[in-house]
Amino acid sequence: MSFLDFLFGKKEKSVLGVDIGSSSLKVVQLRKEKGQAVLETYGELALGPYGGAEVGQATNLSPEQIAETLRDLLREAKVTTKDCGVSIPFARSLLTLVELPYRKDPSEQRTVVELEARKFIPVPVSEVQLDWFVVPERDPSQSAEKRGKVGVLLVAVHNDELKFLQGIVAGAGLASSFYEIEIFSTLRAVVEEPVKPVMVLDVGAASTKMYVVEHGVVMVSHAMSAGSQDITRAIAASQNLPIARAEELKKKEGLEAGANDSPELVFSRIFSEARRVLTQYETAHRKPVAAIVLTGGGGVTKELGTYAKNLFSIDVRVADPFAKTEAPAFMRPVLQEIGPEFAVAVGLALRKLEER
Ligand SMILES: Nc1ncnc2c1ncn2[C@@H]1O[C@H](COP(=O)(O)OP(=O)(O)OP(=O)(O)O)[C@@H](O)[C@H]1O
Numbered sequence: 001m002s003f004l005d006f007l008f009g010k011k012e013k014s015v016l017g018v019d020i021g022s023s024s025l026k027v028v029q030l031r032k033e034k035g036q037a038v039l040e041t042y043g044e045l046a047l048g049p050y051g052g053a054e055v056g057q058a059t060n061l062s063p064e065q066i067a068e069t070l071r072d073l074l075r076e077a078k079v080t081t082k083d084c085g086v087s088i089p090f091a092r093s094l095l096t097l098v099e100l101p102y103r104k105d106p107s108e109q110r111t112v113v114e115l116e117a118r119k120f121i122p123v124p125v126s127e128v129q130l131d132w133f134v135v136p137e138r139d140p141s142q143s144a145e146k147r148g149k150v151g152v153l154l155v156a157v158h159n160d161e162l163k164f165l166q167g168i169v170a171g172a173g174l175a176s177s178f179y180e181i182e183i184f185s186t187l188r189a190v191v192e193e194p195v196k197p198v199m200v201l202d203v204g205a206a207s208t209k210m211y212v213v214e215h216g217v218v219m220v221s222h223a224m225s226a227g228s229q230d231i232t233r234a235i236a237a238s239q240n241l242p243i244a245r246a247e248e249l250k251k252k253e254g255l256e257a258g259a260n261d262s263p264e265l266v267f268s269r270i271f272s273e274a275r276r277v278l279t280q281y282e283t284a285h286r287k288p289v290a291a292i293v294l295t296g297g298g299g300v301t302k303e304l305g306t307y308a309k310n311l312f313s314i315d316v317r318v319a320d321p322f323a324k325t326e327a328p329a330f331m332r333p334v335l336q337e338i339g340p341e342f343a344v345a346v347g348l349a350l351r352k353l354e355e356r
């Protein structure tokens, strides 16, 4: 912003979050106004029809095909900026919490981490982008200095994956200043509790991502290959329907769709895996997980929140990422309903706003 813009209050520039999911692309455009994140536009476009699959099903498209879809989406959603941040799929990244030798001197610590990281990354370090965070110490009697060990979250993304994403961004005529593993974007958009451990369940199309975050640190992360596309397939099978019709039924009736409790059967598989991860965490850390946040397109499923609340004996809520943005009151009910699907895109746009 120039000095004149500052004096006359010229609008700050708009920014865009771009979530490249397996079944659809999502974008959210925000602008900062008086310190608030104002929602300018958002949109979603299914990838299926661009790759011979139905809406709601996962795809495996080339960067060119994804870029083409993204161009269509930018046009449809009337996106007016090129400045964006882009998500990296959790499945394409490596996240591990490890204990490494402690060094008081930060530059020595860096050397130790970079050397030791090699042991935990299954490919040559030159083939990945490596990032890491020291887990903050909370119990002084267990400090890194005393233990001689420090907790480090290692994050690695293969160069090929970044090239793939860069190809899409260039093909769509966008400019990205960062690529972020979707987990971190989601956390920024949906987790309120700064202190207590919270579990996030991102029910996507092909997979469900589950992670426990405490003090802002991802302590456990896990993915299973069951997601909302499997619910559509189960509904289709239970009533002998085409996939497209089953997808419509799922969106209309949620847990009640199909015959023989088909959606519930898939969700009970997902939730029992989540319970296993949750219990493991609680046992290892000797403290309860305070809440579960449901997100991803599967999180939009009607009555899912109530169903999950009855299943887990802790607080369960459906993510409302647009609550972090300013929007006209009449849009609130819709934004609340579709919100879980846009968590990653909102989180990316929020980070992009902070860059300025
Ligand atoms: N209203 C709804 N009710 C039930 N399911 C829904 C609803 N809206 C979307 N979905 C389902 O959510 C899934 C898409 O979720 P999402 O957009 O989070 O996935 P993705 O990001 O493309 O996939 P992934 O995260 O696995 O890469 C689809 O299978 C879709 O059918």
Ligand SMILES: [Mg+2]
Binding pocket: 021, 022, 204, 205, 296, 344
């Ligand atoms: Mg997703």
